[in-house]
Amino acid sequence: MSGEFVSGLKCRLCGKVYPKEALNFCTEDFGPLEVAYNYEAVAKSFTRQAIESRPRTMWRYRELLPVDGEPTVGRHVGGTPLIRADRLAKALGLRELYVKNDAVNHPSLSFKDRVVAVALSKAVELGFETVGCASTGNLAGSVAANAAAAGLNAYVLIPDNLEQGKVLGATIYGAKVIAIQGNYDHVNRLCSQIAFRFGWGFVNVNLRPFYAEGSKSMGFEIAEDMGWRIPDQVVVPMAGGSLIGKLHKSFKELERLGLVSGPVNTKMYGAQATGCNPIANTVKTDALRVKPVRNPDTIAKSLAIGDPADGYFASQLIRDTGGWSEDVDDDAIVDSMRLLAETEGIWAETAGGVTVAVARKLIAQGKIDRDASTVLCITGNGLKTQEALIDKIARPVVIKPSLAEFEALVGAESPELVATEA
Numbered sequence: 001m002s003g004e005f006v007s008g009l010k011c012r013l014c015g016k017v018y019p020k021e022a023l024n025f026c027t028e029d030f031g032p033l034e035v036a037y038n039y040e041a042v043a044k045s046f047t048r049q050a051i052e053s054r055p056r057t058m059w060r061y062r063e064l065l066p067v068d069g070e071p072t073v074g075r076h077v078g079g080t081p082l083i084r085a086d087r088l089a090k091a092l093g094l095r096e097l098y099v100k101n102d103a104v105n106h107p108s109l110s111f112k113d114r115v116v117a118v119a120l121s122k123a124v125e126l127g128f129e130t131v132g133c134a135s136t137g138n139l140a141g142s143v144a145a146n147a148a149a150a151g152l153n154a155y156v157l158i159p160d161n162l163e164q165g166k167v168l169g170a171t172i173y174g175a176k177v178i179a180i181q182g183n184y185d186h187v188n189r190l191c192s193q194i195a196f197r198f199g200w201g202f203v204n205v206n207l208r209p210f211y212a213e214g215s216k217s218m219g220f221e222i223a224e225d226m227g228w229r230i231p232d233q234v235v236v237p238m239a240g241g242s243l244i245g246k247l248h249k250s251f252k253e254l255e256r257l258g259l260v261s262g263p264v265n266t267k268m269y270g271a272q273a274t275g276c277n278p279i280a281n282t283v284k285t286d287a288l289r290v291k292p293v294r295n296p297d298t299i300a301k302s303l304a305i306g307d308p309a310d311g312y313f314a315s316q317l318i319r320d321t322g323g324w325s326e327d328v329d330d331d332a333i334v335d336s337m338r339l340l341a342e343t344e345g346i347w348a349e350t351a352g353g354v355t356v357a358v359a360r361k362l363i364a365q366g367k368i369d370r371d372a373s374t375v376l377c378i379t380g381n382g383l384k385t386q387e388a389l390i391d392k393i394a395r396p397v398v399i400k401p402s403l404a405e406f407e408a409l410v411g412a413e414s415p416e417l418v419a420t421e422a
Ligand SMILES: *Cc1c(COP(=O)(O)O)cnc(C)c1O
Pocket: 110, 112, 138, 139, 237, 238, 239, 240, 241, 242, 243, 244, 302, 303, 349, 351, 379, 380
């Protein structure tokens, strides 16, 4: 593989082209930069047959991931299960439902390993030895884990109110974890200053154009696992609003390269928590600009970005595809975490509860078609957000190691099971 597939970076507003460097905004108009591909070169080797012959990791789609040489970081990321979720489908009243389960992504149990694998492989190519991120939790763990495995120095900046599982899940890898007294938007602003001042590679700041492309691998996997089909409806949790756009881009790229039959008419549905709903609010009020949420307040901390970098593009995409966006409160989030666990055996983090609860709400509103194929994106693992459940889930019953006590317990609930043979 060589650098022939990526032609450069391109401004999403004015189209100005830049070389492949650590830069995330246009110097003319501050528009966000996006990776530009040479699709003719890609088409030569990016075929169903070639892809299917490669290992089941995100790198089987490497022509459309912006790393010039062989990937050096996160080589085992991706290849997570797409599950036909019939029991959840029945509970929700849907005909054809799938769960894409990135709660079990390697190595750090969230979809962030996809974006970090690309960003850090690129960071190595660009010669960075110190990397960092501004994180709402999952990115912290992913940068810390992948940087450790690659021998890079990592600085991880987080808001000071994160769940213990997210904090421990970053410090264990030896990264410098710094908690900022403030919310994510304060953290992000500081990281922009640090990246500029110290010349480090911040995955979601100056490396953001490369980082964001990693999310496409989730969409490629969904399409391939559906038998090279594109789903009719996808429900996606939104923080900065990047993932939802890249999923749609991945479907359009497969169409463009002839790997799926078009046209792609997927409706994109964005999910947020009511306590931090800047993008959902933009869609619901048909506003043009995203109004930032100043003080996010939700148990879905991984989605708590009050001023989302890609909020404008996400809200436009949702409208353009005929989808919709909703937000749900903390009780609905917990109820839906439980529903997913009880029907499909998947323990998702709070963001997964947001996704399932928003799907439920949109089905009730008639905005999601019960007869169309639907994918729910589960992006993080429940082990990391235990605080959200600790007072909401039944404690185990305690008994002595005695058969009589056990029989009394079961008998109280199901007398027929302990009916004595007289
Ligand atoms: C980061 C994250 C997302 C979505 O992030 P975007 O910024 O919208 O791309 C979704 N779910 C979880 C669990 C996350 O950590």
